[in-house]
Amino acid sequence: MVNKTMLSIVLTASVVSAAEAQTKLVEKVTKKGDELVIPYAKYKLANGLTLIVHEDHSDPVVHVDVTYHVGSAREEVGKSGFAHFFEHMMFQGSDNVADEEHFKIVSESGGTLNGTTNRDRTNYFETVPSNQLETALWLEADRMGFLLDAVTQQKFEVQRETVKNERGQNYDNRPYGLVYEMTSKNLYPYGHPYSWTTIGYIEDLNRVNVNDLKNFFLRWYGPNNATVTVGGDVKPEEVVKLVEKYFGSIPAGPAVQDMKPMVPALDKDRYVSYEDNVRFPMLRMTFPTPEAGHKDEPALDVLAEILGQGKTSIFYKNFVKEQKAMQASVYNSTSELAGEFGLTLVAFPNTPLAQTEELARQSIAEFEKRGINDEDLQRFKAQAESSLINRMGSVSGKVSQLASYETFRNNPNYIQEELKRIQSVTKEDVQRVYNQYIKGKPAVILSVVPKGKTDLLAKADNYTISKEGYKPGADEYSGLTYTKAVDTFDRSKRPGAGENPVVPVPSYYTSSFKNGLKLIGTQSSEIPTVTLMLNIAGGHRLQAKDPAKAGIASLTADMLNEDTEHFTSEQFSNELDKLGSSIRIGAGSDETYVMVQSLKKNLDKTLTLLEERLFRPKFTQEDFDRLKKQQLEGIANQATQPTAIANNVYNKLLYGEGHIMAIPSSGTEKTVANITLEDVKKFYNENYSPSVSQVTVVGDITEKELMDKLTFLKNWKKKDVKLPADVKAPAIDKTRIYFVDKPDAAQSEIRIGYLAMPYDATGEYYKAGLMNYALGGAFNSRINLNLREDKGYTYGARSYFGGGKYAGPFTASAGVRADASAESVTEFMKELTNFQKDGISEDELKFMKSSIGQADARKYETPYQKAGFLGRILEYNLSKDYVKKQTDILHNITKQEIDALAAKNLPVNNMHIVVVGDKKTVLPKLQALNYEVVEVDADGNQIGSSSLK
Known part of the structure; x- marks a missing residue:
């Protein structure tokens, strides 16, 4: 109580x-x-x-x-x-x-x-x-x-x-x-x-x-x-x-009355549309629903889950599984005045959205035949409980929850009421809200189609916004006065801080199993959960020996999220959801990762499912064909996104033709087309091995309790996996601009940099990160203050060193206004050049030392933060006192050392500059700069001739 x-x-x-x-x-x-x-x-x-x-x-x-x-x-x-x-x-x-x-x-x-x-x-x-x-x-x-x-x-x-x-x-x-x-x-x-x-x-x-x-x-x-x-x-x-x-002395403002709910009423379906620079047509159906806190809100949340959330849902079965859409989801979203029950369907290219709408309506109607079962409610209630508990894993999460409850419910302890609302939802409630808000009810039906493809619209627009009946509200702003507080102290004096808190590095335990698997863990009893991360080294880089099948690491990881020997993917998802647990497998450049989240009380059942998912994949042809198609469509879609184009061209320039890292981790249309189901099985059998893997565990569990539960990992059979050696990047003879045309882009994407060095916790990599902090690593860095705060060219600009086990790039980047693209390049290069030449100021050095030195208090708060910190110790074989060594370096580093690091690690005359933007707006001004400009396509291939001022 x-x-x-x-x-x-x-x-x-x-x-x-x-x-x-x-x-x-x-x-x-x-x-x-x-x-x-x-x-x-x-x-x-x-x-x-x-x-x-x-x-x-x-x-x-x-x-x-x-x-x-x-x-x-x-x-x-x-x-x-x-x-x-x-x-x-x-x-x-x-x-x-x-x-x-x-x-x-x-x-x-x-x-x-x-x-x-x-x-x-x-x-x-x-x-x-x-x-x-x-x-x-x-x-x-x-x-x-x-x-x-x-x-x-x-x-x-x-x-x-x-x-x-x-x-x-x-x-x-x-x-x-x-x-x-x-x-x-x-x-x-x-x-x-x-x-x-x-x-x-x-x-x-x-x-x-x-x-x-x-x-x-x-x-x-x-x-x-x-x-x-x-x-x-x-x-x-x-x-x-x-x-x-x-x-306390700040005067109260004018009285504020809470607004009353204003749920819209529709008399018929409203068809509206617009054309966008996209590959996939999208259909979104939105039904009006009641506001947040309404008694029907939890039941509508259950209905949304049954219809379109996760692999057990009707929409997943009818759209994704049947390859009728790339994505299908349903959510009940609520705000203070009204709610929206939204169905979003991202169809495959050239799919008439009238077909998509028809299948959506059939899928909604299928709910009536299917009905609601006990497992539906069990899934919803378990996931809701898990979500509430996980939100309490950080002080910021708890404070945000209290603030929200007070603002909208006038009760910071509303979590008790929310739990009651969740636990009291019945099958009858779900059926009732379906009949009341969804069945046969009108909606706003939005079609988003690729430019020039209006033939794909669900229906022609039939609604025009009308001002009829609109009456402006009362004047809220006349007669307002600005009255300042009168104090008995001097507000201009910044408060003192007192002693910095002592931040102990989390105590941890380590272990190595006979099969080569390494483990690191720590007990944390703040919330009754367990977070487990399994990292399998290799990932996309393993394909260095056969780049013709790049993308296989990603495809293999996706396959592991599908059917197993004893469960279909839908059954597996159902079992996880009933526990309020999650298991996600994915692949990146250097590793395949498995992320597991569980309430402590459900850990045994969750680990049994993890064993099934990891060691007993079914690898069906049906799953393979569907996922391969989705991966190919995703690759094709990247050609419509300036950010993806900029990253892909930049990486190709950094690593050079033929290097595996010059190819996106998702692969290309050509390389993914080469991949067969047998290739996936071979990749899994040869490269998923405990000998190149590590486990990190953070949670409300002792080392002994944990070890008793990991027999299935101890029995994992070892394989001989050889990780590829790093390959030296091609030299950059001079700084050039590589330009990619993205017609009518409202913004340009900029990437500037070169391939620098691998991660080192206490060596030059760490010190270079300290050097970069004042240049582009903080909000108050030179680059961000110049391009965002002083010039208004961008929403944010930064620079960073991105090394891991292999050499990683130094990159300066931003999305900028199209009409300020050339000016942004100039300002980027000005800041890089000035820092490389003149180094850091004494004030910047002091700021950097203070900021990074006191940030340790935030490093180990949440389970994921602790897991990331511990995982790094294991991955890079760091000593227990490496944080102290970093602190000593930070405190003792001098302006002369920072300046020398800048002079060495900011080769402004030997960098790639990539700009993706609208040619007619951007290119002429770029050509007026003092750099050779090379036009390339979205794959990084040169088109036409380069120009030099």
Whole structure:
């Protein structure tokens, strides 16, 4: 039973006036036994601010979340995108925090930060070492109460360009990127708060001015419309004093009333469409459903799972298994005002979407014949429980959950109610919501077809958006005033940090089995789960001896996710889902990986399934034919995606013709066409061996308990697998630009670099990473500040060293505005050249040492973080004290050493520059630069002649 205490007390911070100091403890929730609950204390400040504190001393980190109950639903027609735009502006400095300092201060403190906006709320968050709590609260309070005077026209214009770049990268220039926008504006009535998307429209972004934005802040960003949630290595009474000090004197904003649900009603099917630069036609059917928290929400979630989630679903059986579509999925998505039951079908090329719609309707109707069984409910309830528990694996996950529950349910402990709702769903409920919301009900039916292929539309468009009945809402913005807090302390002084927390490296155990399999593990009892990762060395590189069948590692891994000797893939998926477990197998450049997640109570059954999947694959011709077809279609689809084209051309240039790494790990159409089922069986039989494998285990289990469960791995038969040696890359005689035409691309993709060195935990590779941090490794790096914050060319730019067991590239990359492509290349090369020539500044060196030195507190928090850290120790045979050695290197490295590393490892005259973009917009300006420009096709083959200024 949850222990919930209700009382009211007064806490007083000496630095705050008596009028501001009254803070009420609303409730305190503690955990009893094994119940699923996040303990917390909830407070209310006099200005209306809600404070929630979760105490958790398992790691020396703190997560601070400030959630404002305002999203794009509070915007007006013609002024879309404000909430998201303001999310950007909140990082641009305030009265006591200089421009671009917010990111710098948090990074320098060893923390990480971000903000997100959706329809209904905006949140800002930092995860920092526990000694930096006061700094995080000072930063958040300063932008809540002291922002607007720092919002300048220049900052406004730069962030307007950044938001437009974000829209270009994530919406306009992404395949199917406008699906949600098209659905929203045709599903909801004109003027409905959900009829536009969070990113907003370009014309609205162009129309607004800085004063519009300031008014939006004044109306919605008051403390009375915010929840501050703090979790981690803290003491609640200290948090309360700090929050009172920094937030208590900020005046309340205008009152905010919750919006009421506004579920749309359709009188008939609405057919709408658009053409996109895609290979596969897509059909999306969207039915209106109730809002989040509605009593029917869990039953609709069950219905969506039965219809179109996983291999047990009707849509998987009828579309994917029968090769009628590449992908088929169904989800019930809910927001504060309404929900959407969406069916998404990605068909094969040239498939008429009328056929796809007909089969979709037949599949929906099949639910009536199939009905609901006990296993359907068991699967749903087990997966929901597992998901809730796994969300609690980090302090950030727990804080986010508390903040969301408080914002939308006024109850941070809503997890108890959510569990009840999930467990109480019945078969009758699922049948009822099907009849009420789906059966025979009208939907928005969106067709997305390749350009010039309107003959594939499901039906001609029959709906035009009408403004009839629209009435503008009340004026929310007249008479707003900006009143700053009056304090008895100096806010301009950044708080001190105190001693850095001592961050112990997780204690771990290791073992080696007779068959050569290596194991590393650690016990972690924060949540009752076990994470197991099996890594089999080789992957795509194993095909170096026969590149003509490149792609086989990926295809083999996919085959292992299909039928086994004792289960069809559907039966196997059903058994896993009933446990709330997952087993995923995939292949990359250097390895095949197996990822296992299980609740501890279900580990034995999960490992039995892992043994079946790993050692008893059936390898049927039917599965092979289907997966091979999907892989070939996926390869063909890459030719439509600028990001994939840029990466593929870049790798071909780096590694050279004939090198296995010059070929994508998925293979090419030609190489995959060569692969047979016998090839897959041979690859599996010859290369899946314990002698080149390692197991990493993190979870609520002792070493002895674990070892007793791994007999099946100890009995794994050893094979003689020879891993290929590294092959030296071709030399680059001079820096050239390689240009690929992507007609009408809204953005260009840029890659700049060369093949550098393999991973080394304490050698030159590690030191080069330290060198790169100020250049392109942090948000406040030279490259990102220049291209994103100063110029507004991109949503983000970076550089990094990417070595592993084999030499990996140094790469600088970004997606940039098409009209700023040549300028972006110039700025990239300017930053690389200046750093190579002049090195690091003393301030940058200090920033790098502070930031990386304090970041250890965040390295080992979640099960996956711990598993990644331990896996690296085993893979590279690192000593137990390697972290201490890295720390010593970090503390002692000098400006002279960094400068020498830059001079050596940034060969600006011997790099490849790849640009993928619209030829008519981009190429003439590239040709005006002082580089030879070589035009190549999407496969990296030269077309026409090169040009040199």
